[in-house]
Amino acid sequence: MWEHFDLISPNKVRCLLCSKELGYNNNTSSMLRHYRALHENREETGxxxxxxxxxxxxxxxxxxxxxxxxxxxxxxxxxxxxxxxxxxxxxxxxxxxxxxxxxxxxxxxxxxxHAKAKVEKVAAVSLTSDMWTSINMDAYLAVTCHFVEENKKLSSVLLGVQAFPQSHTAENIACVKASLMEEWGISGKVTCMVTDGAPNMVACMRELKLRHHICVAHTLNLAVKRALDQHPVLSGLRAKARKLVGCFRSSTTAKEKLTQVQLQLGMQATKLMQEVETRWNSTYLMLQRLVELREPVGAALAGLHTGIPFFTASEFDIVVACLSLLSPFYDATTELSAEEHVSASKVIPLLKMIEKALQEEDTKSAPAVAVEIGEQLIRQLREKLHMLPC
Structure with a gap:
């Protein structure tokens, strides 16, 4: 009977099938009567x-x-x-x-x-793989399989997401990936595997003797992040922005004040966005949102008397110029991360467009800081993607 009832107090139970509550006297007689009268026949014969x-x-x-x-x-x-x-x-x-x-x-x-049956029919597949650590500091490894079906439709199947408590050596990673490929029957069908450029991932591909490509979107992320981190002026502006955003996200009073000012100005109430250390596009979105909400944020700060400084006019000029530099990188990352189509054929055209956009920005009248960051972005792009004709 305890499969069908829960004890909700020392002298009362609840039926899990209909939620009716019954008295409980240290025996299951009333529970048995209730079950037989209302549920047993319905489930078995009625x-x-x-x-x-x-x-x-x-x-x-x-x-x-x-x-x-x-x-x-x-x-x-x-x-x-x-x-x-x-x-x-x-x-x-x-x-x-x-x-x-x-x-x-x-x-x-x-x-x-069903997924295995689909994979079994195709002659060749490519794989993407990544490792990450959860908020609870548990490591995971994921492998996804990509292939073209008979109807010419691009399909993807997640082969597995596995906890990875062992050491992150190339040998251990290769062992798990080889096991997944064997389980899905694709060991002889893999034409290429895409991963990030971490040394253990690169060594893992040598261990597996598979053709290897480093993820271009991930490489773009590293290139932009390094360029942003290396400039002291922009680093200072980002720190100021993080502190400002943190105030509006952690203080109920500040958040309500910003919402109130936006509504008074006839704007839709919009929240500020905080930067995430590992993702440069979060930096872009944080600064973009601050530029969009320049007027209401300034008015809200003036009314709050927090003592937290906002960007000056010249600092805003630097931020706007940097956003103009980063915009093509953001668009390219979004395009390369799409799941509905093959993105490899777009890599070289996108990189060409990024470089052309940076060169055009170079000819504009911009703050010295933005010019230096633009030059650094071009250097990072060529250094990290030198194997591609960008």
Missing amino acids: ASPSQATRKQELDEALVSMIVKDTQPFTIVDDVGFRTFVSKLDPNYVLPTRQALKAMVEAKYESAKE
Whole structure:
């Protein structure tokens, strides 16, 4: 009976199938009577074919919701959810947590077999792989497979995302990747693998004896980040921007004041964006948003008396000029990161366009800081992507 009831107090239980509460006296007699009267016959003998089909449809919809929305299995025990489902269809009996888990696992196996069947039909695949560390400092390795189906449609299948507690050596990484390729039956089909340029990833490709390409979007990220980090004036402006944004994001008073000023100016209430250390495009978005909200941010600061300085007019000129330099890099990164089409053929044209845009910016009248950063961007671009005719 405890598969169908929860103890909610020392002398009360709740039915997991219909949410009815019953008295509990250290035995399961009342639970057994309730289950036999209302649920046992319905589950085992009383359901008509149409009812069984309806239950199967609802079970599948529930599983899809759990998967797509990343909901916990315990949702079927939530009183509000059970009440909501009961209002929608009083005859539908929600599965238990254990049953729901088994259904999700079955759906995963079915989806995996379907994906394997698709991969099995193709003659060649390419792979992309990445490693990262979660907010809880757990390391993960992911490998994704890309191929063209018979209908000429580009498809991608995630081969696996695996916890990686072992040392991040080339040998260990190669071992996990080789195991995934063997499991999916593609060991002899891989034409190329794309990774970042970390030494252990490069050595891993030598270990696997696979053709290797370094991710251009990742390389662009490194090139721009280094150029931005190496200029002291821009580094100072970024530090000032981070402090300013941090004030408006951490203080309720400051946040409300900024919203109030924006509404008074007839603008839509928009939040400031904070820079993320590892992503240069977050720097671009942070500075862009500050330029867009220059007037309301200045007015809000004046009313708050926080003592935090805002950009001066000359500093704004530098920021605007730098944004103009970074705009083609941002557009190129967005284009290269798209998932719906092959991006390799776009690499050389995009790099050519970036260099042309930087050279055009060079001819404009811009602050000295922006000119120096533009020159540094061109140097970094040529240094890190020297193997491509950019």
